[in-house]
Amino acid sequence: MNVIVEYSRLQTFLNVAMAVVHECRLRCTEDHLRITATDPAQVAQVETTLASDGCESFETDGEVLGINLEKLDDALGFASTGDLVLLELNTETRKLEIEYDGFGYDLGLIDPESIRREPDIAEVDFPARIRVYGHRLERGIKGCDLASDHTRFEADAESGEFRATAEGDTDDVSIRMDSEDLQTDIPEAVSSLFSIGYLTELVDPIENDTEVVVKVGDEFPLTWFYELSEGNVAVTNFLAPRIART
Amino acid sequence: MNVIVEYSRLQTFLNVAMAVVHECRLRCTEDHLRITATDPAQVAQVETTLASDGCESFETDGEVLGINLEKLDDALGFASTGDLVLLELNTETRKLEIEYDGFGYDLGLIDPESIRREPDIAEVDFPARIRVYGHRLERGIKGCDLASDHTRFEADAESGEFRATAEGDTDDVSIRMDSEDLQTDIPEAVSSLFSIGYLTELVDPIENDTEVVVKVGDEFPLTWFYELSEGNVAVTNFLAPRIART
Amino acid sequence: MNVIVEYSRLQTFLNVAMAVVHECRLRCTEDHLRITATDPAQVAQVETTLASDGCESFETDGEVLGINLEKLDDALGFASTGDLVLLELNTETRKLEIEYDGFGYDLGLIDPESIRREPDIAEVDFPARIRVYGHRLERGIKGCDLASDHTRFEADAESGEFRATAEGDTDDVSIRMDSEDLQTDIPEAVSSLFSIGYLTELVDPIENDTEVVVKVGDEFPLTWFYELSEGNVAVTNFLAPRIART
Known part of the structure; x- marks a missing residue:
């Protein structure tokens, strides 16, 4: 090398x-x-x-x-x-x-x-696919952190909105993460719960104006993909869901 | 609402x-x-x-x-x-x-x-009334903090000066807080002792060029008044004096 | 006064x-x-x-x-x-x-x-004399700090290079501190070991573009001299060497 x-x-x-x-x-x-x-x-x-x-x-x-x-x-x-x-x-x-x-x-x-063996990056079919800006993804995650240590990512087929929501002991939060100028493809409503601690780490290297392709499913993992450094650095993250507390 | x-x-x-x-x-x-x-x-x-x-x-x-x-x-x-x-x-x-x-x-x-009941804001006659800039008020308070945990606010009728002073175990401080371009009204010399911890908190939201109207008396509380956000936010603080250590 | x-x-x-x-x-x-x-x-x-x-x-x-x-x-x-x-x-x-x-x-x-008595500033003959910029001296010292708590200052008569080097348990560092546009006078190869803690303190007040005259010898103290504030502040530091761990 x-x-x-x-x-x-x-x-x-x-x-x-x-x-x-x-x-x-x-x-x-x-x-x-x-x-x-x-x-x-x-x-x-x-x-x-x-x-x-x-x-x-x-x-x-x-x-x-x-x-x-x-x-x-x-x-x-x-x-x-x-x-x-x-x-x-x-x-x-x-x-x-x-x-x-x-x-x-x-x-x-x-x-x-x-060193721990590398994971197999699974090929999965995700029902919904949304494009978001880095700064709005980050705001959704950090905003939910005010009320809870988990956030629910919700894609709404009717309104076409992609939201981060959290229900805390006293307060509730709901933050819209998609933008009007970026495409969404949400054929059916889906929703999954994730740990905010992990999301905070994963979102950190993303720049404010980076376009991130997020793929989600219902009570399902998420994956997101983005490029940095004029396309020379390509990144895929994959995150397992948490079980909803009921 | x-x-x-x-x-x-x-x-x-x-x-x-x-x-x-x-x-x-x-x-x-x-x-x-x-x-x-x-x-x-x-x-x-x-x-x-x-x-x-x-x-x-x-x-x-x-x-x-x-x-x-x-x-x-x-x-x-x-x-x-x-x-x-x-x-x-x-x-x-x-x-x-x-x-x-x-x-x-x-x-x-x-x-x-x-929640603790709201105080009655007492109407009090203060003998002296001085206008000071936020940054000079802050300098007076933080400067005295170098030598002591209390500061004496002194208004001098003769010189027309308004000072923060402190006497520490080894060092003494005296800082002029009034400015030549702002009015003072000091008909008699007055002086009172205050805790620097409280003053530091109260002065913090004041901006550098904010004009603060300070009213003081002799061994007496102080009150100050100022406006922020183009006059749309109006603030009055009131602070009880400490007893001089003798 | x-x-x-x-x-x-x-x-x-x-x-x-x-x-x-x-x-x-x-x-x-x-x-x-x-x-x-x-x-x-x-x-x-x-x-x-x-x-x-x-x-x-x-x-x-x-x-x-x-x-x-x-x-x-x-x-x-x-x-x-x-x-x-x-x-x-x-x-x-x-x-x-x-x-x-x-x-x-x-x-x-x-x-x-x-207060501790002032030291005698010894007049010593140093074999090598190098001019370096403040920012390169600082980089040499802080770079070696990554691998060890000691750094060796080495002046090489043949190449005319002045380097900071460190050997750690797993990593080694070697950083060139001299610059092409500043004179060196290295008649013989010399090398001495110094504590990085001391060097870090001494280099801190030096500005990035300050020219520092460094004098070194073989397993010997170092001295350096520089001026700040348009020549109105003149500084000499002197540092004793550490014994090489063998």
Whole structure:
């Protein structure tokens, strides 16, 4: 592996994975770098891909590296937005050599076998599909957090609205997340309950004006997909539902 | 009650009350919304008024609502400066329905009878009356906090100066709070001692260029009055003096 | 002592001393104010000088004042950048009277004899001498902090490079601190180990574009010199080496 990529793009790619795990396997294929991971409780999944086209230089050989994401994040912390970062695997020392602007950091790797196995990303048919802006998704999640630690995502076939709602002990919240200028496809009314703690982490790397494609079903998992860094970083998250308290 | 008001104006009105209490009675008369409250130790009082003229729409019926100010503040936390906020009392559920830009929050109310009774705002004759800017009042209070936990407000008839002074174990402070371009009326020298902790809370909602009318006496309470939000929010604070340590 | 000096200049002079000690002796000679101090563990030294030419008004009489730097810093905390600060010794009360813009603070002094004696600033011949920018010195120190609590400063005679390096339990770092547009004079390769904790404190008052002259030797102390505030504040730091762990 010998990859040169702009700092801010690399950081975007890694941030998405850090929302779910601290350690991960980094797969270096001929087309991309990819991290697929699930959190320790197996409730949330992430798949994040950095395309080779988004890199200045890209040579890989199918390596799988075990990475401590927080250490790597620290090592990149002195780079400026425009800096080009070289990532090179030293096969003798089994360290990942990171270089930018006179700054060299040799990161000790983890045995990939010691890291939790990557999840299968299931192909599921979702009945409803809604496009939302990042800032409205975030407002829905954080707004519900005021009243409860769970939020219900509701898609209404009649009104075409997509809402986050929560019922607390004293207060209730209902926040519209879809926008008039983005398409929705809601053939039937669906509704599922999710943990706000997980959603808060997953929504964090999304930018305000990012368009997110959310797919939901009735008492069903959700998945959402978005792109960052001019399409060079592609992200899919998957979240298991909670059982409604009755 | 059905009131529509710009977010930043509503927030200004509430901030002033939050400096003194966490729970309060909100009185909805035909002219205004008003909160009058005293802190648990009964040392500081506040009266804050939001004029109906400062609202986009204003229908009230003499209601008295028991409000948890921190919950209400949280529920407004997703609004932007220009947002119009609808406050509507749902008389069936006894909840306050808050709405802005697709965000709906139903706030559970508190029984007003369970909240500390509102104080009588005493009509008192104060011998001295000084106009000061918010930023100079704040500097006087925080400056004295360096040396002591009490400050003496002194009005000097001869020099026309209004000062905050403090004597600590090792250091002394004296800070001029009046300004040359604002009127003072100090017919006799007066001086009173106050707790800096209370003053710090009370001065916090005041803006840097707000003109505050301060009335003081000799070993006497103080009161100050100011307006915010183009005169639509009017505030009176009242603070009891401490006994000088001798 | 009766000195008038612009706030930001005075603050710059004091910040440098606060990086090493909390209490110090302030020497007021006819040419300057000077603080020379060593930290309690006697590992780091500072000498900081505020030139009389950098002051609006300067009358001194060889006084030596015992100062609590944090109290003095607090007392100056309400000044604005352009404010002129008057420092005047009241010989009767033995307090330092500080005044700016209506703000008066009488600072109790400490008996200078109760403060640790000033170190002798040794005249030492250093084999290597390098000029670096503040921001690159800081990056070298903070970068090494990721991997270890010690950093090795290395000057390489052949390449002319000046580097900070650290070897941690899992990771290694090497950061180039010199710049192509600044002179180095490295007649022989030298290398010494220093505590990052001390270096972090000493580098903090240096500004990004400040040119720092660093002198190093082999398993030897280092000294560095720089000027701030248009040359009116001159600073020398001295740091003892750590013994390499083997």
